Amino acid sequence: MSLDTVTLRRRLQQALGKEFTVGDLLGEGGFAAVFRVREQPLNRDVAVKVIDLGLTPSPSLAVRFVREARTVAQLEHPHIVPIYKVGGHKNEVLYIVMRCLDGPSLRQLLEKYGRLSVGDAGRIGRQVADALDYAHGFGVVHRDIKPDNILLDTSGHVLVTDFGIAKAAQEASGTSQLTTEGMVVGTPQYMSPEQATGDAVDARSDIYGLGVVLYQMLAGSPPFDGESAQSILMKQATATPVPIRQLRSDVPPALAAVIERLLAKDPAERFQTAEQVSRALVEALPAAAGERVRVRGSAVAIRSLVGVGVAGCLAFAAFVAGAVVVSWTLFSGPPRLDAVAPVPDSVATALRRRAALAPSDTVQLAFMPDGPQDSILLVVGQRRVVVAAPRRTRSYRRDSVTYTFFASWRGGPHFLFALLPATRGGRRDTVFTHLSLRGFWTLARRVNRLLPADPRVGFHIEGEIRQPGYRVKRRVESP
Ligand SMILES: Nc1ncnc2c1ncn2[C@@H]1O[C@H](COP(=O)(O)OP(=O)(O)O)[C@@H](O)[C@H]1O
């Protein structure tokens, strides 16, 4: 089915009136198109989804659609795309006005990169689980969880869109789950076994859909694909996916187990609530507690610029390259997770299950930097300090640790953060080795209020500055 976007655009402009100017087409799905629209009085862009009612619109179905969409519009959650308005016009178009997201969709990310880092996949999966949990609490089942409906804003937060819309729109436009041509509306790759076989669908169907999306983010393709929709649906109902660790060995076994359970054929064998999924993800991968997904890109170009500068062996070029690195470090994104009390419950629960935090211990700081070390989580509880890395968790009594920062220059400035636990006989536990200036600044302010700085070490600069024309060796600034 292809949409007549020219007609839809004209009808939408008529429906919205003079205060709105319909702009670019942002995308189209099976039965709807999404336009960027300028809302003049508020001076902002919104995204408007227009449903094509087909040739034989049914007024009663249209009324029902508007009612369902208004239920969805009640959902207010940081990981759900907010709906501002729902409307219809002369039985010709139905439209939904919502926040316009300027980041990529997960589908675009996957098209560009094939697969994502384990940390990003975990963070996206956990944010989708939180959105689902909230919507399920209102009795809203999404029914169409797939990468196209998972959007990012420009700072890398995840927002899920189209809750319950697919079914309502299919009904309003007069198509059932299976269209007259025997084609499937919806995306077979993400349909649960019960959707595939036409059985009753509940919240656990979304949990399966999330399992497919997680699998795809890690493996690069969904567990089941095929020549025809029918063959994919058949596999959803009966075939066993290739275990994720056979396709991606760096997936921690605990995360692989979560995905396997999400993809159970029998809904009763899956996690029963999305809240359980969210917790299980953070427990398997502490990095999943983070919020910001790194949209890769600019850093690559800057790194190659540095390469050219240093290779040129010119002091000036090195200086320029150094300045570029400095500004990149300085202006790099905010930390993935920077939470002071109240800290998301999932963080503490995950650490408690790993026995790193006592049940009664409350979390006062959870910090995860942006950048290459974005899978290491530092948690300061009332009684313990925990360093949770993908493979190992270290936990110290809070009253036995001091901390210190270092700066090091290895191809550019980096800040290091270390704990000095009394139990390690003076040996330090280096927690972060690649903090940006921004990460250093944020963490320093936080940690300063919670832990004593080490009186013996203090802040110092380590390593060599190997730039032509400069040679400073092991300069220690404070005693
Ligand atoms: N709120 C939004 N802000 C920006 N782009 C959006 C928004 N909603 C949808 N889009 C874009 O429009 C495309 C079409 O959306 P849709 O009609 O829901 O079809 P599908 O979800 O099947 O791709 C999406 O893939 C997405 O890229």
Ligand SMILES: [Mg+2]
């Ligand atoms: Mg959509």
